[in-house]
Amino acid sequence: MKLYLKPANMEDIEKEFSFVSCVPADENGFINTNAGMDFETFKQKGLPGMIAASKGEGLPEGYVPETFYFLWFEDDESSEPVIVGEFRLRHNLTPSLEKGSGHVGQFIGKDFRGRGFCTEGLRLLVEEAKKIVPENELYLHCNLDNQSSLRVMLKNGGVIHHKNENGYFVRIKLR
Ligand SMILES: CC(C)(COP(=O)(O)OP(=O)(O)OC[C@H]1O[C@@H](n2cnc3c(N)ncnc32)[C@H](O)[C@@H]1OP(=O)(O)O)[C@@H](O)C(=O)NCCC(=O)NCCS
Numbered sequence: 001m002k003l004y005l006k007p008a009n010m011e012d013i014e015k016e017f018s019f020v021s022c023v024p025a026d027e028n029g030f031i032n033t034n035a036g037m038d039f040e041t042f043k044q045k046g047l048p049g050m051i052a053a054s055k056g057e058g059l060p061e062g063y064v065p066e067t068f069y070f071l072w073f074e075d076d077e078s079s080e081p082v083i084v085g086e087f088r089l090r091h092n093l094t095p096s097l098e099k100g101s102g103h104v105g106q107f108i109g110k111d112f113r114g115r116g117f118c119t120e121g122l123r124l125l126v127e128e129a130k131k132i133v134p135e136n137e138l139y140l141h142c143n144l145d146n147q148s149s150l151r152v153m154l155k156n157g158g159v160i161h162h163k164n165e166n167g168y169f170v171r172i173k174l175r
Contacts, residue, residue: 001076002074003071003074003120003121004071005069005070005071005072005087006070007067007069008067008069009051010047010051012083015070016047016070016083017043017047019083020034023035023086023109027107028143030107031105033049050068056091062094064090064091064093065090066089067088069088069125069128070087071083071086071117071124073112083109084108084117085106085112085121086107087106088106089103089104089129090103091132091133092135097139098139100141102140102141103135103138103139103140104122104129104140106122108121114148118152122153126156126157126172129174135174136174136175137173137174138172138174140153140169140170140171140172141167141168141169141170142170143166143168144163144168150168154170159172
């Protein structure tokens with residue numbers, strides 16, 4: 001069994017589109033701006049927008065570069081890789097990210113939850129973050145009722161920095 005992160009790219013568009021089409025517009029604060037999009041619009045705008053975001057292009061004022069990764073799974077018995085999740089890494093903090101959603105977004109497809117995929121995906125993302133993020137700690141956030149997301153963070157060395165009515169604010173040491 002193999003799990004790996006791969007940045008959004010045009011070559012994998014068919015599988016990326018099928019995955020993204022099943023991600024709700026907003027689940028626990030994980031926002032999918034491509035929800036409900038048809039394939040042609042995804043090809044012309046959605047996916048190129050995700051790729052450009054990693055270079056800091058085409059973003060709203062004040063937004064920092066953000067890399068979109070898909071989490072790919074290859075079962076030993078099947079040679080066909082499938083996308084099981086999506087992770088996002090914002091390259092550095094701004095005052096609003098610091099108080100809000102932090103560096104990371106994580107999402108696992110409904111059929112693949114509860115199998116440790118997010119735990120391993122976040123571990124891989126932390127390794128990516130060490131190469132990209134200038135801050136010494138990765139900032140993460142989840143809603144108070146999102147215990148599985150919190151658990152994934154804590155299993156990756158996360159420490160609850162504080163908690164308020166908006167959720168848990170977790171930090172993972174990068175260096
Ligand atoms: C949160 C999410 C990413 C977790 O993905 P996942 O692949 O199911 O996570 P994992 O299987 O790696 O780990 C889940 C852990 O939470 C635990 N868990 C699940 N439900 C729980 C609950 N209600 N209370 C406490 N722990 C819980 C599991 O037991 C597991 O821990 P364990 O391995 O120690 O047993 C996934 O549910 C998801 O995509 N949700 C929708 C989007 C979302 O909430 N994103 C996060 C926004 S911050």
